[in-house]
Amino acid sequence: MVTASRRLVARTRVLAPDDPRHHRPLPDLLPDDAVVSWVRDGEGLVGWGTAARFETTGPDRFAECDAWWHRLCGRMDVDDPVGLPGCGPLAFASVAFTAEPGRSVLVVPEVVIGQRNGVRWVTTIGEGTAEHREPEPVRHPGTVRYSDGQLSATGYRQAVAEAVRRMRPDGIRKVVLAHDLLATTSEPLDERFLLVNLAARYPNCWTFAVDGLVGATPELLLERIGQEVRSRVLAGTAWPRPGHPAERLAAELMSSAKNRYEHAYATESLAERLQPFCSELVLPDEPEVLRLRNVVHLATNVWGKLNETSAGNGKASLLRLADAVHPTAAVGGTPTDQAVRMIDELEGMDRGRYTGPVGWIDGSGNGEFGLALRCAQVEPTAAPDDADGRGGRARLFAGCGIVSDSDPDLEVAEAAAKFLPVREALEGLR
Numbered sequence: 403m404v405t406a407s408r409r410l411v412a413r414t415r416v417l418a419p420d421d422p423r424h425h426r427p428l429p430d431l432l433p434d435d436a437v438v439s440w441v442r443d444g445e446g447l448v449g450w451g452t453a454a455r456f457e458t459t460g461p462d463r464f465a466e467c468d469a470w471w472h473r474l475c476g477r478m479d480v481d482d483p484v485g486l487p488g489c490g491p492l493a494f495a496s497v498a499f500t501a502e503p504g505r506s507v508l509v510v511p512e513v514v515i516g517q518r519n520g521v522r523w524v525t526t527i528g529e530g531t532a533e534h535r536e537p538e539p540v541r542h543p544g545t546v547r548y549s550d551g552q553l554s555a556t557g558y559r560q561a562v563a564e565a566v567r568r569m570r571p572d573g574i575r576k577v578v579l580a581h582d583l584l585a586t587t588s589e590p591l592d593e594r595f596l597l598v599n600l601a602a603r604y605p606n607c608w609t610f611a612v613d614g615l616v617g618a619t620p621e622l623l624l625e626r627i628g629q630e631v632r633s634r635v636l637a638g639t640a641w642p643r644p645g646h647p648a649e650r651l652a653a654e655l656m657s658s659a660k661n662r663y664e665h666a667y668a669t670e671s672l673a674e675r676l677q678p679f680c681s682e683l684v685l686p687d688e689p690e691v692l693r694l695r696n697v698v699h700l701a702t703n704v705w706g707k708l709n710e711t712s713a714g715n716g717k718a719s720l721l722r723l724a725d726a727v728h729p730t731a732a733v734g735g736t737p738t739d740q741a742v743r744m745i746d747e748l749e750g751m752d753r754g755r756y757t758g759p760v761g762w763i764d765g766s767g768n769g770e771f772g773l774a775l776r777c778a779q780v781e782p783t784a785a786p787d788d789a790d791g792r793g794g795r796a797r798l799f800a801g802c803g804i805v806s807d808s809d810p811d812l813e814v815a816e817a818a819a820k821f822l823p824v825r826e827a828l829e830g831l832r
């Protein structure tokens with residue numbers, strides 16, 4: 403699906419310190435109109451309105467998104483005296499986990515407000531008439547009820563047990579299995595309610611929203627700024643539970659052989675696939691521990707410099723790089739193809755854009771893609787069983803890396819800990 407055949411103008415301006423939009427938190431600036439977000443530690447990008455959008459499915463989804471974005475940028479007039487990454491032409495992207503099923507979406511907002519290194523700017527794409535919309539107050543979704551999704555917790559336990567049975571040292575060594583949870587709300591579900599609550603409780607995660615997929619991910623698949631690329635690979639998780647108090651989790655995780663090799667698969671898969679594009683690629687010898695409110699993870703921060711062949715804009719665009727590395731063993735498994743087939747067979751559900759790359763790209767080749775984790779697909783007014791027909795619906799996702807010594811009961815509990823960020827945001831915790 404392609405829209406916007408007319409020529410577009412992208413205009414960026416710095417917001418002056420006396421502009422009322424200068425100091426307010428980015429998510430607070432959003433009106434309720436096709437919201438998009440990518441915010442971490444108060445900086446990033448939010449946007450609204452739709453200047454153009456593109457949707458596709460299938461094995462060539464990354465390449466098709468890339469080609470559409472290049473064509474659109476070629477038709478844009480750009481007025482950008484600011485010149486920071488994320489200024490000028492901008493698209494938010496959310497790519498499906500697998501070729502089929504699942505839509506991949508690029509959204510070019512009408513208005514973007516961004517902040518980087520303390521500089522705040524506004525970009526309008528197209529007419530710019532939506533720039534000064536006063537945000538309507540964020541609506542409370544009322545009461546929340548939960549029910550099984552396409553794969554219940556019991557079904558998930560069975561899927562994990564079956565995956566463990568099928569693990570072989572010379573075959574599948576890791577597979578990431580997930581399940582879903584449905585939430586229905588008594589009032590319409592305002593995506594901004596989730597964004598504001600998630601950003602408050604998970605400030606060091608990337609709080610994202612693209613076409614109704616809303617979450618706060620701690621995992622960065624790939625960032626490209628100029629010739630440099632970065633990634634934050636996560637795999638290996640612990641969470642507070644009886645006998646495992648929060649203060650001991652980090653040490654436990656670092657000394658857990660199971661979590662260390664589960665992590666190594668993920669790091670190796672990213673590094674192997676990124677290496678051909680890089681003249682330098684630096685990985686620390688040991689992972690570190692990333693502490694979040696609900697869980698702790700083993701984390702490896704990767705840095706690389708693109709080689710001459712890949713560096714030019716368009717040669718190895720961020721979408722092309724993401725195509726090359728996705729799915730890493732953080733969300734797929736090892737070996738990749740067998741693991742993806744096992745996911746399809748044992749989960750038996752449609753992941754949609756959960757565990758796919760999500761983030762933004764600009765017109766100069768810069769961008770950031772996280773992995774869409776700790777998230778939900780939101781339908782603001784879809785609750786089928788709400789008597790007044792007013793309520794909303796969210797489909798939450800959570801999953802875990804399964805290896806030969808995984809315990810199905812513990813994986814169910816780990817997934818429950820990973821549902822918490824969106825559950826608590828839905829329930830209004832900040």
Ligand SMILES: C=C(O[C@@H]1C=C(C(=O)O)C=C[C@H]1O)C(=O)O
Nearest residue numbers: 636637638639732800801802803
């Ligand atoms: C699949 C998810 O998370 C992934 C799986 C992890 C694990 O199994 O330890 C850790 C972080 C993510 O890479 C999820 O949050 O749904």
